[in-house]
Amino acid sequence: MKWLSDSRLDHLRELATKPDFSATKYRLLNELASGGMGTVYLGEDTELNRRVAVKVLNTPDPTSDLHQRMVREAQIIAGLEHPGIVPVHDVGTVADGRVFYAMKYVRGSRLDEYAAHTESIGERLRKFQLVCDAVAFAHAHGVIHRDLKPQNIMIGSFGEVLVLDWGVAKILRKHETPVSLEADTLIKNPDDTQHGTVIGTRNYMSPEQARGEINELDERSDVYSLGSVLYFLLTNRSPSDARPRTLNPKVSKPAEAVCLKAMSLERTARYATAAELSSDVWRLLDAEPVSAYRETVLEKIGRWAGKNRFLILLVLAYLVMRIFLIFTSRS
Secondary structure (H helix, E strand, C coil): CCCCCHHHHHHHHHHHHCCCCCCCCEEEEEEEEECCCEEEEEEEECCCCEEEEEEEECCCCCCCHHHHHHHHHHHHHHHCCCCCECCEEEEEECCCCCEEEEEECCCEEEHHHHHHCCCCHHHHHHHHHHHHHHHHHHHHCCEECCCCCHHHEEEECCCCEEECCCCCCEECCHHHCCCCCCCCHHHHCCCCCCCCCCCCCCCCCCHHHHCCCHHHCCHHHHHHHHHHHHHHHHHCCCCCCCCHHHHCCCCCHHHHHHHHHHCCCCHHHCCCCHHHHHHHHHHHHCCCCCCCCCCCHHHHHHHHHHHCHHHHHHHHHHHHHHHHHHHHHHC
16 A cells, blocks of 8 residues: 655645636635635736736635625725725635635735834834825725734835735725625625624724624724734834833834824724824824824924924024134134
Protein backbone atom coordinates (compact mmCIF):
# COMPACT_ATOMS: atom_id res chain seq x y z
CA MET A 1 0.00 0.00 0.00
CA LYS A 2 1.31 3.44 -0.96
CA TRP A 3 0.85 6.13 1.69
CA LEU A 4 0.25 9.75 0.76
CA SER A 5 2.49 12.39 2.24
CA ASP A 6 1.09 15.09 4.51
CA SER A 7 1.73 17.75 1.88
CA ARG A 8 -0.16 15.68 -0.70
CA LEU A 9 -3.07 15.22 1.70
CA ASP A 10 -3.16 18.95 2.41
CA HIS A 11 -3.23 19.62 -1.32
CA LEU A 12 -6.12 17.19 -1.81
CA ARG A 13 -8.06 18.80 1.06
CA GLU A 14 -7.54 22.19 -0.54
CA LEU A 15 -8.85 20.92 -3.87
CA ALA A 16 -11.87 19.38 -2.14
CA THR A 17 -12.81 22.57 -0.29
CA LYS A 18 -11.82 25.08 -2.98
CA PRO A 19 -14.95 26.34 -4.75
CA ASP A 20 -15.49 25.40 -8.37
CA PHE A 21 -15.52 28.58 -10.48
CA SER A 22 -15.35 26.80 -13.83
CA ALA A 23 -18.85 27.98 -14.79
CA THR A 24 -18.05 31.63 -14.07
CA LYS A 25 -15.78 34.17 -15.69
CA TYR A 26 -13.43 34.09 -12.69
CA ARG A 27 -10.33 31.99 -12.18
CA LEU A 28 -9.05 31.64 -8.63
CA LEU A 29 -5.29 32.09 -8.18
CA ASN A 30 -4.55 31.81 -4.48
CA GLU A 31 -6.09 32.36 -1.06
CA LEU A 32 -5.61 35.78 0.53
CA ALA A 33 -7.48 35.52 3.82
CA SER A 34 -10.01 33.34 5.59
CA GLY A 35 -12.59 34.05 8.29
CA GLY A 36 -15.58 32.48 9.96
CA MET A 37 -18.03 33.48 7.23
CA GLY A 38 -16.01 33.45 4.05
CA THR A 39 -12.66 33.09 2.33
CA VAL A 40 -11.09 35.76 0.12
CA TYR A 41 -9.13 34.68 -2.96
CA LEU A 42 -7.05 36.54 -5.45
CA GLY A 43 -8.80 35.92 -8.75
CA GLU A 44 -8.73 36.86 -12.40
CA ASP A 45 -11.65 38.22 -14.39
CA THR A 46 -11.05 36.31 -17.64
CA GLU A 47 -13.37 38.56 -19.67
CA LEU A 48 -11.90 41.91 -18.62
CA ASN A 49 -8.41 40.50 -18.05
CA ARG A 50 -7.97 42.07 -14.62
CA ARG A 51 -7.25 40.83 -11.14
CA VAL A 52 -10.00 40.92 -8.55
CA ALA A 53 -10.57 39.85 -4.97
CA VAL A 54 -13.27 37.18 -4.67
CA LYS A 55 -15.01 36.53 -1.37
CA VAL A 56 -16.70 33.13 -1.18
CA LEU A 57 -19.02 31.86 1.52
CA ASN A 58 -17.60 28.89 3.42
CA THR A 59 -20.94 27.02 3.57
CA PRO A 60 -22.91 25.94 0.46
CA ASP A 61 -26.36 26.13 2.11
CA PRO A 62 -28.35 28.80 0.18
CA THR A 63 -31.01 28.93 2.92
CA SER A 64 -28.57 29.77 5.71
CA ASP A 65 -28.38 33.13 7.45
CA LEU A 66 -24.75 33.39 6.37
CA HIS A 67 -25.77 33.14 2.71
CA GLN A 68 -28.22 36.01 3.18
CA ARG A 69 -25.67 38.01 5.15
CA MET A 70 -23.09 37.64 2.37
CA VAL A 71 -25.56 38.84 -0.28
CA ARG A 72 -26.55 41.71 1.97
CA GLU A 73 -22.91 42.64 2.52
CA ALA A 74 -22.34 42.80 -1.24
CA GLN A 75 -25.47 44.93 -1.71
CA ILE A 76 -24.45 47.36 1.01
CA ILE A 77 -20.91 47.80 -0.34
CA ALA A 78 -22.19 48.17 -3.90
CA GLY A 79 -24.37 51.07 -2.77
CA LEU A 80 -21.56 52.89 -0.97
CA GLU A 81 -19.70 54.43 -3.89
CA HIS A 82 -16.84 56.24 -2.19
CA PRO A 83 -13.06 56.34 -2.79
CA GLY A 84 -12.54 54.96 0.71
CA ILE A 85 -14.76 51.90 0.25
CA VAL A 86 -13.75 48.99 -1.99
CA PRO A 87 -16.20 48.73 -4.94
CA VAL A 88 -18.06 45.50 -5.68
CA HIS A 89 -18.07 44.37 -9.32
CA ASP A 90 -20.26 41.28 -9.31
CA VAL A 91 -22.20 38.79 -7.17
CA GLY A 92 -23.26 35.22 -7.91
CA THR A 93 -23.13 31.57 -6.89
CA VAL A 94 -20.86 28.67 -7.79
CA ALA A 95 -21.86 25.10 -8.66
CA ASP A 96 -22.29 23.91 -5.07
CA GLY A 97 -24.55 26.85 -4.19
CA ARG A 98 -22.00 28.97 -2.37
CA VAL A 99 -22.51 32.68 -2.87
CA PHE A 100 -19.58 34.88 -3.86
CA TYR A 101 -18.91 38.44 -4.82
CA ALA A 102 -16.01 39.98 -6.73
CA MET A 103 -14.50 43.30 -5.76
CA LYS A 104 -11.54 45.50 -6.58
CA TYR A 105 -8.22 43.92 -5.67
CA VAL A 106 -6.27 46.36 -3.53
CA ARG A 107 -2.50 46.08 -3.38
CA GLY A 108 -1.08 47.45 -0.17
CA SER A 109 -0.92 46.79 3.54
CA ARG A 110 -3.27 46.80 6.51
CA LEU A 111 -3.30 49.85 8.74
CA ASP A 112 -1.46 48.04 11.54
CA GLU A 113 1.24 46.98 9.07
CA TYR A 114 1.44 50.52 7.71
CA ALA A 115 1.83 51.92 11.23
CA ALA A 116 4.73 49.55 11.90
CA HIS A 117 6.72 51.35 9.19
CA THR A 118 5.43 54.91 9.72
CA GLU A 119 6.56 56.72 12.85
CA SER A 120 5.18 60.17 12.05
CA ILE A 121 2.03 60.88 14.05
CA GLY A 122 1.09 63.50 11.46
CA GLU A 123 1.17 60.96 8.63
CA ARG A 124 -0.87 58.52 10.70
CA LEU A 125 -3.44 61.22 11.44
CA ARG A 126 -3.78 62.00 7.73
CA LYS A 127 -4.63 58.37 7.00
CA PHE A 128 -7.00 58.24 9.95
CA GLN A 129 -8.82 61.35 8.77
CA LEU A 130 -9.53 59.59 5.46
CA VAL A 131 -10.89 56.59 7.38
CA CYS A 132 -13.26 58.93 9.23
CA ASP A 133 -14.43 60.42 5.94
CA ALA A 134 -15.27 56.99 4.49
CA VAL A 135 -17.18 55.98 7.63
CA ALA A 136 -18.98 59.35 7.69
CA PHE A 137 -20.11 58.70 4.09
CA ALA A 138 -21.55 55.33 5.11
CA HIS A 139 -23.31 56.93 8.08
CA ALA A 140 -24.84 59.54 5.79
CA HIS A 141 -26.37 56.63 3.86
CA GLY A 142 -27.77 54.98 6.97
CA VAL A 143 -25.12 52.27 7.41
CA ILE A 144 -22.82 51.62 10.39
CA HIS A 145 -19.84 49.29 10.10
CA ARG A 146 -19.74 47.72 13.61
CA ASP A 147 -16.28 46.16 13.25
CA LEU A 148 -13.81 48.97 12.66
CA LYS A 149 -10.24 48.04 13.57
CA PRO A 150 -6.75 48.40 12.03
CA GLN A 151 -7.02 44.96 10.39
CA ASN A 152 -10.12 46.07 8.46
CA ILE A 153 -8.47 49.17 7.00
CA MET A 154 -6.19 48.97 3.99
CA ILE A 155 -3.55 51.44 2.81
CA GLY A 156 -3.14 51.05 -0.93
CA SER A 157 0.13 51.15 -2.83
CA PHE A 158 -0.55 54.78 -3.82
CA GLY A 159 -1.49 55.86 -0.30
CA GLU A 160 -5.25 55.45 -0.75
CA VAL A 161 -7.23 54.43 2.34
CA LEU A 162 -9.99 51.82 2.12
CA VAL A 163 -12.37 50.49 4.77
CA LEU A 164 -12.98 46.74 4.34
CA ASP A 165 -15.19 43.96 5.70
CA TRP A 166 -18.76 45.23 5.93
CA GLY A 167 -20.04 41.74 6.80
CA VAL A 168 -21.66 42.80 10.08
CA ALA A 169 -22.78 46.26 8.95
CA LYS A 170 -26.14 47.45 10.22
CA ILE A 171 -28.72 49.44 8.28
CA LEU A 172 -30.03 52.15 10.58
CA ARG A 173 -32.78 53.69 8.49
CA LYS A 174 -34.43 51.66 5.74
CA HIS A 175 -35.62 54.69 3.79
CA GLU A 176 -32.05 56.02 3.57
CA THR A 177 -30.29 52.80 2.61
CA PRO A 178 -28.02 53.16 -0.42
CA VAL A 179 -29.37 50.01 -2.07
CA SER A 180 -32.77 48.54 -2.78
CA LEU A 181 -33.32 45.46 -0.66
CA GLU A 182 -37.05 45.19 -1.30
CA ALA A 183 -36.70 41.81 -3.00
CA ASP A 184 -34.50 40.46 -0.24
CA THR A 185 -36.04 38.70 2.72
CA LEU A 186 -33.63 40.61 4.94
CA ILE A 187 -35.68 43.76 4.46
CA LYS A 188 -38.13 42.34 6.99
CA ASN A 189 -35.32 42.26 9.50
CA PRO A 190 -32.47 44.50 8.34
CA ASP A 191 -30.38 43.60 11.33
CA ASP A 192 -30.51 39.81 11.57
CA THR A 193 -29.07 39.74 15.08
CA GLN A 194 -30.93 39.58 18.35
CA HIS A 195 -30.56 41.59 21.51
CA GLY A 196 -27.74 40.16 23.59
CA THR A 197 -25.62 39.17 20.58
CA VAL A 198 -22.11 40.58 20.80
CA ILE A 199 -20.84 41.81 17.43
CA GLY A 200 -17.43 43.38 16.95
CA THR A 201 -13.84 42.91 18.09
CA ARG A 202 -12.66 43.07 21.67
CA ASN A 203 -10.84 46.31 22.56
CA TYR A 204 -12.31 48.03 19.51
CA MET A 205 -16.04 47.66 20.11
CA SER A 206 -18.10 50.20 22.04
CA PRO A 207 -19.38 49.40 25.55
CA GLU A 208 -22.93 49.04 24.23
CA GLN A 209 -21.69 46.52 21.67
CA ALA A 210 -19.85 44.59 24.35
CA ARG A 211 -23.10 44.43 26.34
CA GLY A 212 -24.97 43.08 23.32
CA GLU A 213 -27.32 46.08 23.18
CA ILE A 214 -28.00 45.69 19.47
CA ASN A 215 -30.91 48.14 19.40
CA GLU A 216 -28.78 50.86 20.99
CA LEU A 217 -26.09 50.85 18.30
CA ASP A 218 -25.81 53.93 16.09
CA GLU A 219 -23.18 56.19 14.52
CA ARG A 220 -21.64 56.84 17.92
CA SER A 221 -20.80 53.14 18.26
CA ASP A 222 -18.62 53.44 15.16
CA VAL A 223 -17.19 56.68 16.56
CA TYR A 224 -16.00 54.73 19.62
CA SER A 225 -14.33 52.17 17.34
CA LEU A 226 -12.71 54.98 15.35
CA GLY A 227 -11.40 56.40 18.62
CA SER A 228 -9.94 52.98 19.41
CA VAL A 229 -8.22 52.92 16.01
CA LEU A 230 -6.85 56.39 16.75
CA TYR A 231 -5.62 55.14 20.13
CA PHE A 232 -3.69 52.40 18.33
CA LEU A 233 -2.18 54.89 15.88
CA LEU A 234 -1.09 57.19 18.72
CA THR A 235 0.39 54.47 20.93
CA ASN A 236 1.11 51.40 18.77
CA ARG A 237 -0.95 49.40 21.25
CA SER A 238 -4.47 48.03 21.47
CA PRO A 239 -6.80 50.27 23.49
CA SER A 240 -6.54 50.01 27.26
CA ASP A 241 -7.25 52.09 30.37
CA ALA A 242 -3.90 53.88 30.03
CA ARG A 243 -4.04 57.38 28.57
CA PRO A 244 -2.25 57.75 25.22
CA ARG A 245 0.28 60.29 26.53
CA THR A 246 1.43 57.90 29.25
CA LEU A 247 2.32 55.38 26.55
CA ASN A 248 3.71 57.88 24.06
CA PRO A 249 4.87 61.28 25.39
CA LYS A 250 5.06 62.58 21.80
CA VAL A 251 1.26 62.64 21.64
CA SER A 252 -0.06 66.18 22.09
CA LYS A 253 -2.68 67.00 24.69
CA PRO A 254 -5.25 67.99 22.01
CA ALA A 255 -4.67 64.69 20.13
CA GLU A 256 -5.16 62.73 23.35
CA ALA A 257 -8.33 64.70 24.11
CA VAL A 258 -9.76 63.93 20.65
CA CYS A 259 -9.03 60.22 21.14
CA LEU A 260 -10.55 60.07 24.62
CA LYS A 261 -13.66 61.99 23.58
CA ALA A 262 -14.28 59.54 20.75
CA MET A 263 -13.77 56.66 23.21
CA SER A 264 -16.00 58.02 25.95
CA LEU A 265 -17.90 55.27 27.77
CA GLU A 266 -21.03 57.44 27.63
CA ARG A 267 -22.42 57.69 24.11
CA THR A 268 -23.67 61.23 24.65
CA ALA A 269 -20.16 62.40 25.55
CA ARG A 270 -18.65 61.16 22.26
CA TYR A 271 -18.60 62.95 18.95
CA ALA A 272 -22.11 62.69 17.58
CA THR A 273 -20.85 61.72 14.12
CA ALA A 274 -17.74 60.50 12.36
CA ALA A 275 -17.81 63.78 10.42
CA GLU A 276 -17.37 65.74 13.67
CA LEU A 277 -14.43 63.54 14.63
CA SER A 278 -12.94 64.02 11.16
CA SER A 279 -13.23 67.80 11.55
CA ASP A 280 -11.30 67.77 14.83
CA VAL A 281 -8.58 65.57 13.30
CA TRP A 282 -8.35 68.04 10.43
CA ARG A 283 -7.89 70.85 12.99
CA LEU A 284 -5.12 68.85 14.66
CA LEU A 285 -3.33 68.54 11.33
CA ASP A 286 -3.81 72.25 10.61
CA ALA A 287 -2.62 73.30 14.10
CA GLU A 288 -6.03 74.75 14.93
CA PRO A 289 -7.86 74.45 18.28
CA VAL A 290 -10.04 71.33 18.61
CA SER A 291 -13.45 71.09 20.24
CA ALA A 292 -12.29 68.32 22.58
CA TYR A 293 -9.61 70.37 24.33
CA ARG A 294 -9.64 73.79 26.00
CA GLU A 295 -6.27 75.49 25.61
CA THR A 296 -4.55 77.68 28.17
CA VAL A 297 -3.28 81.12 27.10
CA LEU A 298 0.29 79.84 26.97
CA GLU A 299 -0.77 76.88 24.84
CA LYS A 300 -2.56 79.21 22.42
CA ILE A 301 0.58 81.32 22.12
CA GLY A 302 2.73 78.23 21.64
CA ARG A 303 0.39 76.80 18.99
CA TRP A 304 0.31 80.14 17.15
CA ALA A 305 4.09 80.38 17.30
CA GLY A 306 4.50 76.86 15.98
CA LYS A 307 2.10 77.51 13.12
CA ASN A 308 3.73 80.86 12.22
CA ARG A 309 7.33 79.87 12.78
CA PHE A 310 8.50 81.15 9.39
CA LEU A 311 6.85 84.52 9.91
CA ILE A 312 8.41 84.88 13.37
CA LEU A 313 11.88 84.02 12.01
CA LEU A 314 11.40 86.52 9.21
CA VAL A 315 10.47 89.28 11.66
CA LEU A 316 13.40 88.41 13.94
CA ALA A 317 15.78 88.47 10.98
CA TYR A 318 14.44 91.89 9.99
CA LEU A 319 14.87 93.23 13.55
CA VAL A 320 18.43 91.87 13.78
CA MET A 321 19.24 93.50 10.45
CA ARG A 322 17.77 96.85 11.58
CA ILE A 323 19.73 96.76 14.84
CA PHE A 324 22.89 95.92 12.90
CA LEU A 325 22.33 98.84 10.52
CA ILE A 326 21.68 101.23 13.41
CA PHE A 327 24.95 100.32 15.14
CA THR A 328 27.00 100.36 11.96
CA SER A 329 25.61 103.77 10.93
CA ARG A 330 26.75 105.30 14.27
CA SER A 331 30.30 104.06 14.00
